[in-house]
Amino acid sequence: MSTDVVGIEGQAGQRATKWLWLVGAVIAVSGILFGYDQGVISGALRGIEDSFKVSTTTTEIITSWVTLGALVGALVAGVTADRIGRRSALLLAGGLFVVGAIVEAAAPGAAILVVGRLVVGFAVGIASVAAPLYAAEMAPAHLRGRFVSGYQLGITFGIFLAYLVDELMDSADWRLMLGVSSFVGIALIIAILPLPDTPRWYLKVGRRSEAVEALEKVDAPPDAEAAIAIIEAEAASDVQASWEVAFSKRWRTPLLIGVGLAVFQQITGINAIIYYADKIFDAAGFTSVADQTMATTWAVGGVNVLATLVAVMFVDRLGRKPLLLAGLVGMGLSLAVVGIAFQSLGDVQHGGSAQAASDAGVITLVALVVYIASFAFSMGPVVWTIINEIYPREVRGRMVSVATAFNWFSAWLVSQFFLTLTDSIGESATFWMFASFCLIAFFWILRYVPETKERTLEEIEEMWQKRFDARE
Numbered sequence: 001m002s003t004d005v006v007g008i009e010g011q012a013g014q015r016a017t018k019w020l021w022l023v024g025a026v027i028a029v030s031g032i033l034f035g036y037d038q039g040v041i042s043g044a045l046r047g048i049e050d051s052f053k054v055s056t057t058t059t060e061i062i063t064s065w066v067t068l069g070a071l072v073g074a075l076v077a078g079v080t081a082d083r084i085g086r087r088s089a090l091l092l093a094g095g096l097f098v099v100g101a102i103v104e105a106a107a108p109g110a111a112i113l114v115v116g117r118l119v120v121g122f123a124v125g126i127a128s129v130a131a132p133l134y135a136a137e138m139a140p141a142h143l144r145g146r147f148v149s150g151y152q153l154g155i156t157f158g159i160f161l162a163y164l165v166d167e168l169m170d171s172a173d174w175r176l177m178l179g180v181s182s183f184v185g186i187a188l189i190i191a192i193l194p195l196p197d198t199p200r201w202y203l204k205v206g207r208r209s210e211a212v213e214a215l216e217k218v219d220a221p222p223d224a225e226a227a228i229a230i231i232e233a234e235a236a237s238d239v240q241a242s243w244e245v246a247f248s249k250r251w252r253t254p255l256l257i258g259v260g261l262a263v264f265q266q267i268t269g270i271n272a273i274i275y276y277a278d279k280i281f282d283a284a285g286f287t288s289v290a291d292q293t294m295a296t297t298w299a300v301g302g303v304n305v306l307a308t309l310v311a312v313m314f315v316d317r318l319g320r321k322p323l324l325l326a327g328l329v330g331m332g333l334s335l336a337v338v339g340i341a342f343q344s345l346g347d348v349q350h351g352g353s354a355q356a357a358s359d360a361g362v363i364t365l366v367a368l369v370v371y372i373a374s375f376a377f378s379m380g381p382v383v384w385t386i387i388n389e390i391y392p393r394e395v396r397g398r399m400v401s402v403a404t405a406f407n408w409f410s411a412w413l414v415s416q417f418f419l420t421l422t423d424s425i426g427e428s429a430t431f432w433m434f435a436s437f438c439l440i441a442f443f444w445i446l447r448y449v450p451e452t453k454e455r456t457l458e459e460i461e462e463m464w465q466k467r468f469d470a471r472e
Contacts (some may be wrong), residue, residue, distance in 0.1 A: 039160070149384070
């Protein structure tokens with residue numbers, strides 16, 4: 001989990017550091033699980049289209065329905081993680097992902113392939129809730145942002161890995177591209193097996209001795225009993241709230257903030273670019289398959305990983321809001337430039353010079369690099385960090401599920417209709433629309449989202465309680 005983990009050695013000791021590294025590995029692999037499947041479809045689509053002779057609509061369904069599976073998985077994940085534990089939920093996600101990947105690779109036709117995509121999506125949806133929740137409850141407060149952001153780092157590395165596989169393989173090998181992802185599910189199962197569940201969950205189900213043992217493994221506080229007593233006092237009143245309570249007026253503000261962040265993360269265009277990167281670069285003038293794949297691998301995948309590292313290193317130093325606002329500025333400006341570049345390409349097609357087309361293609365490439373970098377240190381990891389911090393403990397599982405489900409639904413809308421949208425209104429208008437969403441998100445976050453840097457989960461809950469009491 002980067003060199004920042006080493007910084008806890010003086011407090012927690014070498015043994016705790018070892019377990020923290022393993023926790024970090026579980027979070028990262030959970031992200032890779034999602035990222036690989038998200039990225040690999042970009043290179044596999046061409047081979048799938050050749051094998052099954054599918055229409056544009058069917059291509060969109062094959063691409064996007066993984067997010068429908070994730071939507072359902074996210075909705076049930078919170079309750080599942082509360083009932084069987086965060087650790088068991090991650091084991092379930094790993095197993096389902098292996099099954100789904102095998103179905104994808106062996107699919108005799110488009111219909112079975114979609115079934116495999118749904119199963120994989122369901123597994124990803126469970127992991128997308130359980131992994132950040134596990135990180136938020138397992139990590140020490142001063143490292144919580146880095147650990148939750150590690151999930152997004154895993155996603156970006158998984159996307160890069162998928163793009164690299166796409167570049168190294170021929171599109172005709174799409175079955176192998178999809179099947180390889182089963183090894184990521186196996187890796188998640190292996191990584192989580194030696195780890196305990198979180199102290200908070202153990203206390204919730206009355207397993208105090210295991211809670212003490214888990215806390216000593218990952219944090220090793222000077223007085224474990226005192227630390228457990230604090231968590232235990234909170235857990236005594238930590239009854240799993242009903243859906244009615246979760247949607248009550250008392251917790252409406254944090255619920256809406258989490259949902260808003262989840263939606264803005266997607267409607268600012270990230271999955272349209274991740275899923276359809278090859279097609280975007282094709283439209284931007286990268287005519288050969290090799291050029292499209294290389295641009296996708298390094299301009300999208302490589303930059304995504306490097307910029308996410310910035311967020312992991314600085315999210316607990318600079319704070320959440322500054323990173324979000326700075327990233328949205330970069331995203332909005334770069335999307336506007338991409339829209340202008342595609343407008344120029346349209347002019348070229350009506351009599352412009354070849355040099356103008358080349359220039360527009362280069363501008364598109366540079367602007368998308370800026371967009372990916374801006375997203376990767378802001379709206380990618382920081383959104384997940386805040387979503388897993390802001391909710392009160394009694395409704396955390398349900399609220400994280402709701403926010404994540406909205407995230408997946410928004411992702412489905414974007415990926416399902418992106419090609420149709422560009423066919424209808426053109427690439428320029430589509431990217432300008434994404435840019436306008438960045439502008440709206442900037443002012444909304446500036447106004448409503450609180451800074452949670454260096455606050456414990458209990459302090460954040462107290463903040464919401466005081467705000468509610470002040471309004472009553």
